Amino acid sequence: MITFLFSIITMVVVLVVSFMLYDKFSRTAEENAYLNIQQIIEQVNSNLETYVKGMQDIYKVVEDQFDGKRTDNNSSLRGQLTTLLETREDLVSIALFTLKGEPVINVPAQQMMNNTRLTSQSWFETSVRNPYELSISAPHIQNLYQGQYKWVVSMSRVITYRAYGETKKGVLMVDINFRTIEELSSQVSLGKKGYAYITDSVGNIVYHPQQQLIYAGLKYENMEPALKYNFGNYTDMSTGEERYITVRSVEPIGWKIVGVSYPAEIVTTKRDLGEFLIWFIAAVLAFVIIISIFVSAKIAQPILRLEKSVKQVERGDFSSPVDVKGFVEVERVSYRFNLMVQQIGELMEQIILEQEAKRKSELDVLQAQINPHFLYNTLNSVIRLAERGQNEEVVKTIASLSKLFRISLAKGNNIITVRDELEHVRNYLIIQNIRYKNKFQFVIRADEEVLHCLTLKLILQPLVENAIIHGLEEQYDPGLITIQASLVNETVRFTISDNGLGMSPEKLNGILLGESEGGKGSGVGVKNVNERIRLAYGQRFGLHYQSEREEGTTVTVKIPAVWNQPDSDRRRTS
Structure with a gap:
């Protein structure tokens, strides 16, 4: 059985780890492939932009050759253009045409073809239509000169030039070999x-x-x-x-x-990785099964001897000590088992009291918890207020936090007066109102006679916190929380109401069972408050919720009226 369980656990672990590795490697391979593709396209784009920028600079150099120079019978200009053309293999031709399409100068000097319909060509029309912008055409076959049919890109723009003593406008064209x-x-x-x-x-x-x-x-x-x-x-x-x-x-x-x-193609890489992992898993599992059989046999034998001795104890024989030799761990188990048998009587008597004490201790620990998240947010708010120079708000927040902690500690007492409990929740609301930038208002009312009654401490804060988080935090309208403390038929009754979003019937039914409590909160949940009240005062007391969607939520807390001793004496005297 040990061999089987060990093998199963090992197989599960290996499969899970292999799946995680496959998922991680395959996603990484896919991301790297897509990133590589993007980088290649970026590089080509950068190269093309650099080349186009260089061609624009060449066009500017050609254009500058016409600046202030005559074009009629100007052999010097033609020589300069020829030299420029010969220095760049990717330059095919340079030509200047009048706005009517008549040639002014062209390099190299070749015979133009008839019926070229030059003024109807796209590069010429675009230049005339946008005379101040450099036009770069789509690739086309050059059909202006006889004997040349190269695949070119034409750059053109309207420029001014001098001819026969006059300043005229024409279209300067530079053809670039598309091969580059x-x-x-x-x-x-x-x-x-x-x-x-x-x-x-x-x-x-x-x-x-x-x-x-x-x-x-x-x-x-x-x-x-x-x-x-x-x-x-x-x-x-x-x-x-x-x-x-x-x-x-x-x-x-x-x-x-x-x-x-x-x-x-990327899936093919993932498939190869998957096949490798399958063979790897098979080899690992075979090795693990062989090792597990050997190890399990060594472990199982002393455990079987220990089981035989334990059965004697099951039959009521507490006088025979267990003595099993084997691994150090098995001998320790044997020794501990003997101690357990000696103490089992005492443990049986104490178990009920210990469980009850444990439950109360856990509740006390939960009650004493102060959420680090709440403390962090409060101190963070103090820092932001201080940075903005809102010193009064800083003093108010720190003073409220100090009072809140003082009442929470209560000198180690679990019971405090209703006055202190209301003061505690008031300081909590002040801090939260500053944190939420006055998103809500609050009102606390109490009958004078109820202020001297005693109550479990920290039972109102979780309920108010629940109202803020689940009722007011996500609504846009200003919120209002009303807390009322009154004395009704020897019962202290707290009522906490809010005008928030309300709760659905399903959430309302589950809230006292702890099903609606999320990750946010003080650590002292609604369920814990209800359990503390019932554990301290009985099942008749506790919490009662009422809620309507878009109307708000009301929770009523009922505990028995118990007065502080001096206040109780004064009450009887009066």
Whole structure:
């Protein structure tokens, strides 16, 4: 039996630990994979932004070449542009056109094609429409010059230039070989199936590793969600397979880099980890079972001998001592068992008294507890008040806390006067009202004759605390707590009412059973208050709750009227 239980426990522990390790490692692997994907896209985005910034700087250098210089028969200007073009392999051509599309100067000097419809091309129209902004076109085939059909990106803007003694406006265009952008994008590796593509701000594909399939209609990219993001991640199921999409924007041109990865590849890694853990668990369990059989046999033999000796005691033979040899632990059990048999008579007589004393002791300990959370919040409130310079509120809070502790201690007495109990709860309400920034008001009323009666201490604070936490804390309207102490037919009656949210019938039925008490509170719960009253005064006394939703809650506390001795003598004299 020991071998079986030991094996079962070991198997459960190994399985739980293995599951936790699998869950931790798999989640870590998945998070690292997604983080790696995001970092790759961020790097490509950074590289593209750096390249675009460099191209804008090149355009500015070209533009500066026209500043104040003649363009008609200016061989020096043409030479400077040619030199600039030759220093950058990714520059294809530089050209200046009039607003009517007539060429002014172009480098290299090549024959232009007929019917280019230059003024209808998108880069020209965008520059004329937004003359002060640098326009960067989508990739297109250059069709301006004979013999050149390169895949380029055109940068253009309206500039002023001088020709034949006049200042004119024209469109300066610089064509950049798209190959560099393509090389930056094609280096992305997002697993075996993953890839990245680029779109412009309106959804036109700038670059795609399978661009021919896209144009042929053999591949589909769901770009609508990606256009809604400037920076973000989401999951796409448009192709029937789960895909993890990462979107970053290339500033300042508004292009978007879209990374596409497949979580199924991450699942494969998790599957490999799962298979390894299965083999590992099987090996560990086999080893543990072999060891447990050996160890259990060594443990079980002396325990069986001890069991035989114990059966003699069961039959009433208390005179025969138990003497079992074996492990040190078994010998100690044998020795302790002999001591137990000698003392069993006394323990049987004392057990009832001890249980009752234990219960009272536990209740006294609960009563004396001061919640560290309450103390921490109170001192924290004092610090904030002091920082704001509200010295009067600081003095008021500390004075109330001091009085609250003084009455709680009560020189070790468990019984105090009703006056002190009401003073205790008043100081508690002052502290809580400061903490909750005057969220509620409170009123305490008491008949003069009831103030001299005696009561268990700390029975009102838990009830007031319950009213604040479960009644007033979550409501928006100002709260009101009313405490009334009166003497009715030789019975002291406390009534605590609030205008809070109230409680449902289920919560109301369970509150005296302790089922509604949560983690917040003073440690002296409603159930404990009810038990203390009934233990001290009998089952006739205790708590009674009434509550209506959105109306509030009223709790009535009834205890017998017992006067302090000097007050009792004065009462009889009068």
